[in-house]
Amino acid sequence: MTRAPVLTFTDRGIYCPDGDFHIDPWRPVARALITHGHSDHARWGHGKYLCTHQALPVIRHRLGDITASGIAYGEARRIGSVTVSFHPAGHVPGSAQIRIERAGEVWVVSGDYKVEPDGLAEAFEPIRCHTFITECTFGLPVFRWQPQAQVMAEISAWWAANAAEGRISVLAGYSFGKAQRLIAGVAPQGPILTHGAVEEINQILRAQGYALPATTRVTAEVSAKSHPGALVIAPPSALGTPWLRRFGQPDEAFASGWMALRGIRRRRGLGNGFVVSDHADWQGLNDAISATGCESVFATHGYTTPFRRWLEEQGYNAGIVSTEYGEEAEETAEVTEP
Amino acid sequence: MKDFASLFTALDATTKTSAKLTALTDYFRTAPEPDRVWAAGLLSGRRPKRTVNATELRDWAAEAAGIPLWLFEESYAVAGDLAETIALVLPPAQNPQPAGLSDTLRLLTALAGRPAEERRAAILALWDQLDGAERFLFTKLITGGFRMGVSQGLMTRALAQATGVEEATLAHRLMGDWNPATTRFADLISEGDGSSAQPYPFALAAPLEDGPETLGPATDWRAEWKWDGIRGQLIHRPGAFALWSRGEELITDRFPEFATLADFLPPGTVIDGEVLAWDSTANRPLPFADLQKRIGRTTVPKKLLAEAPARMLAYDLLEAEGADLRAAPYDERRARLAALITALPAGLPLALSPALPFGDWPDLTAQRAEARAAMAEGVMLKRATSAYHVGRKRGDWWKWKLDPWSVDAVMIYAQAGHGRRANLFTDFTFAVRAGNELLPFTKAYSGLTDAEFTEITRWVGKNTLERFGPVRRVKPELVFEIAFEGIQESPRHKSGIALRFPRMARWRRDKSVDDIDTIDGLRDLLRVARG
Ligand SMILES: [Zn+2]
Ligand SMILES: [Zn+2]
Numbered sequence: 122m123t124r125a126p127v128l129t130f131t132d133r134g135i136y137c138p139d140g141d142f143h144i145d146p147w148r149p150v151a152r153a154l155i156t157h158g159h160s161d162h163a164r165w166g167h168g169k170y171l172c173t174h175q176a177l178p179v180i181r182h183r184l185g186d187i188t189a190s191g192i193a194y195g196e197a198r199r200i201g202s203v204t205v206s207f208h209p210a211g212h213v214p215g216s217a218q219i220r221i222e223r224a225g226e227v228w229v230v231s232g233d234y235k236v237e238p239d240g241l242a243e244a245f246e247p248i249r250c251h252t253f254i255t256e257c258t259f260g261l262p263v264f265r266w267q268p269q270a271q272v273m274a275e276i277s278a279w280w281a282a283n284a285a286e287g288r289i290s291v292l293a294g295y296s297f298g299k300a301q302r303l304i305a306g307v308a309p310q311g312p313i314l315t316h317g318a319v320e321e322i323n324q325i326l327r328a329q330g331y332a333l334p335a336t337t338r339v340t341a342e343v344s345a346k347s348h349p350g351a352l353v354i355a356p357p358s359a360l361g362t363p364w365l366r367r368f369g370q371p372d373e374a375f376a377s378g379w380m381a382l383r384g385i386r387r388r389r390g391l392g393n394g395f396v397v398s399d400h401a402d403w404q405g406l407n408d409a410i411s412a413t414g415c416e417s418v419f420a421t422h423g424y425t426t427p428f429r430r431w432l433e434e435q436g437y438n439a440g441i442v443s444t445e446y447g448e449e450a451e452e453t454a455e456v457t458e459p
Numbered sequence: 460m461k462d463f464a465s466l467f468t469a470l471d472a473t474t475k476t477s478a479k480l481t482a483l484t485d486y487f488r489t490a491p492e493p494d495r496v497w498a499a500g501l502l503s504g505r506r507p508k509r510t511v512n513a514t515e516l517r518d519w520a521a522e523a524a525g526i527p528l529w530l531f532e533e534s535y536a537v538a539g540d541l542a543e544t545i546a547l548v549l550p551p552a553q554n555p556q557p558a559g560l561s562d563t564l565r566l567l568t569a570l571a572g573r574p575a576e577e578r579r580a581a582i583l584a585l586w587d588q589l590d591g592a593e594r595f596l597f598t599k600l601i602t603g604g605f606r607m608g609v610s611q612g613l614m615t616r617a618l619a620q621a622t623g624v625e626e627a628t629l630a631h632r633l634m635g636d637w638n639p640a641t642t643r644f645a646d647l648i649s650e651g652d653g654s655s656a657q658p659y660p661f662a663l664a665a666p667l668e669d670g671p672e673t674l675g676p677a678t679d680w681r682a683e684w685k686w687d688g689i690r691g692q693l694i695h696r697p698g699a700f701a702l703w704s705r706g707e708e709l710i711t712d713r714f715p716e717f718a719t720l721a722d723f724l725p726p727g728t729v730i731d732g733e734v735l736a737w738d739s740t741a742n743r744p745l746p747f748a749d750l751q752k753r754i755g756r757t758t759v760p761k762k763l764l765a766e767a768p769a770r771m772l773a774y775d776l777l778e779a780e781g782a783d784l785r786a787a788p789y790d791e792r793r794a795r796l797a798a799l800i801t802a803l804p805a806g807l808p809l810a811l812s813p814a815l816p817f818g819d820w821p822d823l824t825a826q827r828a829e830a831r832a833a834m835a836e837g838v839m840l841k842r843a844t845s846a847y848h849v850g851r852k853r854g855d856w857w858k859w860k861l862d863p864w865s866v867d868a869v870m871i872y873a874q875a876g877h878g879r880r881a882n883l884f885t886d887f888t889f890a891v892r893a894g895n896e897l898l899p900f901t902k903a904y905s906g907l908t909d910a911e912f913t914e915i916t917r918w919v920g921k922n923t924l925e926r927f928g929p930v931r932r933v934k935p936e937l938v939f940e941i942a943f944e945g946i947q948e949s950p951r952h953k954s955g956i957a958l959r960f961p962r963m964a965r966w967r968r969d970k971s972v973d974d975i976d977t978i979d980g981l982r983d984l985l986r987v988a989r990g
Contacts, residue, residue, distance in 0.1 A: 179918070262526050263534045263547040384539035387896055393472050427533040434527065 123163055127203070127221055127228045130419075130442050135230060137381050139216050142171075154205065156232025157216035158183060158297060159426060175243065176215030178325045179297060194243065208418075210234040210355060211245030212399050213298030214331055220248050228252045229413060233422070234284065235398070238406040239269055241305045242298070247412035255410060257423035258400040259378055260431075266378070266402040269306065276395055277308035279374065284311055284350030289371040293357040293395040297322045298399050300354050303376055305333055312348045314339050316355035345369040360392075377419070378402075410437075462490045463498065464592040470607050474894050479609060483617030492644035493561035499647065500639030501605060502614040504707070504973075507640070510570040511578055513541060519579050523586065524548040528545035539924050539932075549586055549594070556588040561639075565599060565953035567638060590987055608895025614848055625720045630660040630849050636709050656699035658692040658707070659729065659777050659785065660849045664839060664856035668984060671820050671840060671859065681789060681843055682776040682815040684835035685858050686772060687747050688735035689754070693717065693771060693809075695724045696781070702734070706974075710734075713753060716808050723803050727781030730773045730796070731847075732812065737770035751969050771798060772812035774839075777847055785847035792847065830861050837861045864984070865942045865964055866976040869935045871897060871918045876904065876912075881911075884916045884931070885911055887963075891942055891954075893978040897935055900981065901943070906963035915966075922977045937939045938970040939963045946984050956981055 124174035125138050134146030142152040149166035156162055156172075158179040163172070165184050172180055174191035181189065192198060194217065197206045207217035212233040219230045227250040238244040265274065266272075276292065283290040294300045296318040304313055304323070313336045315323060320338040327333050337343065339353065343366040353368065360373055375391045378398025388391070401409060410418055410432070417438040420428045425441045469482035483502075487495050521531040526548060538544040570578045581820040582601075589597055600607050615633060619626040632647060645668045667674075674680060700721040702711045711717070714734065724730075736750040739745075749767040753759060776796035777785055784792050793814070800811045815838060817823040827838045837860035845855035868889035876885035886904040890897035907915070907943065915937065925932040942964035949957035967974075 127888075261534045261537060262524060262530065263538050265547065266553075294728055382538050383543055385537075424533070424537070429532060431530055 127226055127252070130229070132339070135442065137201075137203060137221055140203040140205065140221070142200060143167075143233065144219055146224075155180060156210065156219060157213055159213070159233065159295075162232065171320075173215050175215050175329065176217065178329055179215065179322060180356055182321065182325055208246050208248050209243035211236060211238065211242050212430060214242050214301070214326055214329075216242060216298075218246075218248060220250065221261055226251055228254070229415075230254045231256055233258070234401055234409065235397065236401050237266070237269055237410055239302050239306065241302050241333075242399075245409070247409060249415050250415050252417040252419070253410060253415040254419045254421060255406065255407055255412045256400065257420045257425060257428040259398060259402050260406055260420065260428035262403045264378065264381055264398075264402045265404060266396060266398060269397075272395055273306040273308070274375075276306075276376075277301070277310065278351050278399075280307065281310055283351065283372045287349060289348075289351055289353060289368040291353040291355060291360070291365060291368065291371045291373045292376055293355055293360050293373065294376040294397070295399070295413075296356040299397065300356070301326060301331070301333060302399070303397070304336060304354055304431075306389040307352065309334060312337060312351040314348055314351050314353045315344060316353070316359050318356050319354050327404075329404050339364075343367065344370075415448075420441050460558055460560055460563055460589060460597060462486060463494065463889055464596055466490075466498070467596055467607060468592055470538075470609060471895065474608075476613065480613060480617055480620070483609065483614060484620045487618050487621035490512065491561070494559050494872050496647055497561050497564055497639045499614065499618060499633065500637075500642075501600075502607060502609050503611050503633050506603055506605065507564045507600055508568045508571055509603065510567060510573075511582060513602060515575065515579070515784055516541065516545060516582070516601065519582060520586075523583055523646045524550065534925055537689065541561060542602045543595055545586075545598045546591075546595035551612040552590045552594070554584075554587045555590060557587060564600065564638070567601065584614075593770070606895050618648070624833050627660075627849050631657065634658045634660055634707055634986040635703065656694050656701035656709075657695065658694060658701070658703040659783075659847075661690060661692065661705050661731065661830040662775075662848045662856060663851040664841075664858040665851060665853045666984070667840065667857035671823060671857075674840065674850070674857070676816065677819050677823070679843055681841050682817055682826075682838050683774070683812050683841075684815065684830065684833055684950055685837045685839045685860060686735055686744065687834070687836045688733040688744065688750055688772075689733045691732060691771060692777070693720065693724075693728075693730045693732065695721055695726055695728045697726045713756060713759065714771055715759060716764065717771065720807060720809055723807060724799075725780065727778060728799070729776070730771070730779035730809075731775040732771040732773040732809075733776055734771050735768055736767040737808070739768070745773075746834070754969060755777070758873055768808070770808045770810065771890045772810055774812050775847060787846070788844045789841050789846075790843045810988070827859060850947050859936075864958075865940050866891060866936070866972060866981060866984075867938055867967055867970055868900070868941050869897065869975050870933060870937045870939065871899060871935050873915070873931045873933050874929055882916075884919045885912050885913045887939075889939065890935065891976050891978050893954075893983060897972075898954050898978050900952070900956060901941060901958045901967040903939075903941055903961045907966060911966055935972050938967040938972065940965050940967055946981070948953050948985060954978060954981070956985055 129136050133143055133150055135144040142154055143150040144154045145156055145162040146153050151168040153167040154171050158176050163180045168271060170187055170189035171192060173194060177189060177191045192207055194207055194209055197204050204222045206220045208220060210216040210218045211234050212235050216232060218232055222226045222275060223227055229248050229250040231254060234245055236245045280290045289325040292303060294303055301318040301323060315336045315338055317338060321393055322338055325452060365371060375394030378396060378400055379385045379409040380394045380396045417443045418432050419440045421442040429439045429441050466482055466486045470479050473479060486498060488779045515672040517531060533540060535544040547985060570581055584596060615626055615630050618629050691701045695700045697703055701709060702714060702717055706708050736745040738745045745767060752763060753767055773796055776792045779795055797811055815826055817826060838925050840857040840859060842855045868891050870887045871890045872888035873884040876883055888899050888902050890899045921933055922934040923931040941961050943958040943961040947957055948955060952985060
């Protein structure tokens with residue numbers, strides 16, 4: 122007797138027929154399980170939302186009046202004839218992989234993930250499964266991250282050098298996740314100023330108990346004079362805008378995984394910066410997949426075609442899920458999110 | 460390699476000339492001397508001998524990285540640069556070791572002619588000793604296409620600041636045929652001994668866009684045709700006879716008909732002129748295409764010598780009787796040049812580029828309109844009192860071309876056309892150089908023949924790096940002369956400029972991406988357009 126697979130792929134998103142729910146759907150559905158609060162995963166318009174307790178405040182802040190409930194990491198919950206649980210993905214605070222078990226068969230949807238602990242997001246946990254649906258935003262062997270401590274030391278040295286010259290440092294990163302990771306990871310050596318979009322998330326995460334150092338929102342009174350040698354954390358869209366004028370001639374840098382490639386940096390006009398990604402690098406993806414002990418892998422969200430071929434050559438049954446949190450969406454999101 | 464990598468990183472991180480100059484000067488003060496020589500060589504376009512080819516590099520790197528070749532190629536398509544792809548896919552260096560630039564390059568050049576297995580082992584060992592920017596640069600030195608966003612002029616200035624030797628002297632020393640592997644730093648920065656075949660830096664003219672009235676009284680100026688050939692410097696010194704191109708290439712052997720001049724020109728003579736393919740029946744130049752046939756050939760078949768014989772039309776006299784004349788006024792140099800050439804027997808492939816006497820500016824404007832009939836591109840204007848400058852110094856020399864609005868640019872994106880040309884790539888995006896980057900500045904889709912579009916379409920098929928829907932990003936290789944009717948500022952464009960009626964004036968098969976114009980050149984035009 123053949124049954125439908127545990128998860129199917131529909132034009133609304135990943136769907137579980139036996140539990141009648143979708144995961145990170147991109148069109149309105151009755152019941153949505155959400156891996157994390159980034160806008161390409163947590164979208165507006167669903168009937169009911171379920172995500173981790175830790176992810177909920179940011180999602181509520183971004184989506185407004187929604188019907189949503191939280192679940193603890195590791196807590197098993199019966200939905201229809203399947204059991205679901207959420208497990209840390211290490212991507213951003215509150216982010217989760219979602220595990221679905223039906224009669225002993227286990228599928229895991231990775232959401233976005235990063236294997237190296239960053240000291241802020243709940244550290245990634247490998248989950249054993251039969252079928253793993255993995256992102257592969259950086260699924261090519263040219264992507265290899267330095268250990269976080271090393272990159273943070275470089276950023277700290279850059280800030281210190283600018284401060285010594287009396288210049289303001291402006292570091293651009295995605296306002297939820299990347300920004301807070303930078304704030305928490307850089308060596309304290311002066312005031313940290315934040316763009317409003319970043320500070321709003323800071324306040325939410327602080328209220329939840331995440332350990333973030335003190336930051337000051339940039340207001341009309343804040344300038345290079347009032348905060349000499351400061352580090353400004355802002356979303357990428359703030360670079361090159363009049364908003365920055367108050368800081369004189371600041372040194373601007375960009376923090377993104379895409380900074381790893383000179384060509385991409387140039388084509389997207391990213392300028393100078395640091396390679397800091399909230400996604401797994403090539404080695405991280407391969408290690409994570411191997412740690413699940415899975416037989417089948419579906420690749421999504423990235424360089425899916427070569428990544429799938431690579432996985433097949435490694436002996437996995439491999440497929441591709443086309444989703445609308447595909448690479449372009451995420452890239453644009455990373456670069457232009459306000 | 461570490462100092463050199465730091466220099467590269469510093470240069471790469473800034474677009475400010477002052478910051479680049481500081482970084483270079485520091486390097487020329489502090490790096491070990493043999494490394495300084497190599498840096499000066501690399502930044503003046505010299506390359507280590509190629510001992511490993513791109514296919515070998517790919518194979519060895521993919522194997523060392525533990526990935527199949529197809530995955531390497533996928534990665535290369537995304538990164539867009541072979542050396543960078545290699546540097547990134549290889550595992551971190553297990554055996555990091557400090558190595559000087561010159562030592563590393565010596566190891567590299569010593570691999571010439573060695574069996575593949577030996578070269579492979581040596582390259583893998585070097586990769587395993589270098590990390591990050593050092594590994595990238597080392598590989599870039601092998602693959603070529605090495606560029607640091609530094610003009611030779613800027614490098615020369617930094618070297619002058621670091622050594623206290625005069626810039627013009629250094630510019631002269633850095634010209635021509637010297638080998639960084641065998642040159643000592645002390646020799647590089649000392650005065651030459653005069654017997655060598657070393658050329659002088661070419662004086663260059665700036666484009667005149669506004670018409671000559673802005674230049675003051677017509678009587679202060681001298682005019683001659685701007686020929687469309689190869690600018691060359693003919694040198695006859697004791698024991699040395701050489702012809703150099705403006706690209707500092709020694710092209711003596713490509714034009715054997717000039718050899719006889721060594722018997723007639725007095726030793727200690729240096730002439731600046733234009734090499735042209737000559738139609739002796741009509742007594743005027745053949746089209747540039749005929750000269751082009753000769754450019755690529757180191758040995759010239761007899762038939763071609765007869766079909767496209769070369770002649771030099773002399774512009775200027777830089778050295779006479781062994782004395783450097785460059786500081787003398789133009790009129791004086793011209794008079795000596797004319798006397799020298801008049802004294803030569805008839806039948807030699809050297810003549811004076813004729814002066815265009817003119818009474819006033821309208822007179823010259825009328826003569827310029829006849830340039831095409833004379834097989835010239837326009838006219839040159841030189842101030843009667845001007846010295847022979849090093850490089851481009853605005854104010855004394857102007858080129859006043861027939862179609863003043865044109866730049867050489869490289870194609871970076873291609874898109875299929877519409878209607879009749881739907882199956883051909885006809886819509887292209889072009890870039891000029893901005894520091895060490897290529898900056899897209901215009902699109903153009905007309906001006907070429909169907910045969911040329913067909914050829915380019917085949918080329919695009921083989922040279923696509925990335926696809927964005929219907930648009931292909933292609934290897935920056937094909938150079939075109941883009942002509943246009945006007946230029947204006949445009950904050951909407953990344954380049955900050957917009958062109959009026961851009962079109963492809965011609966496909967410059969004779970030029971490479973190294974020869975394209977810079978955004979600064981375009982901005983100069985903008986200044987001129989604004990008046
Ligand atoms: Zn995300
Ligand atoms: Zn995502």
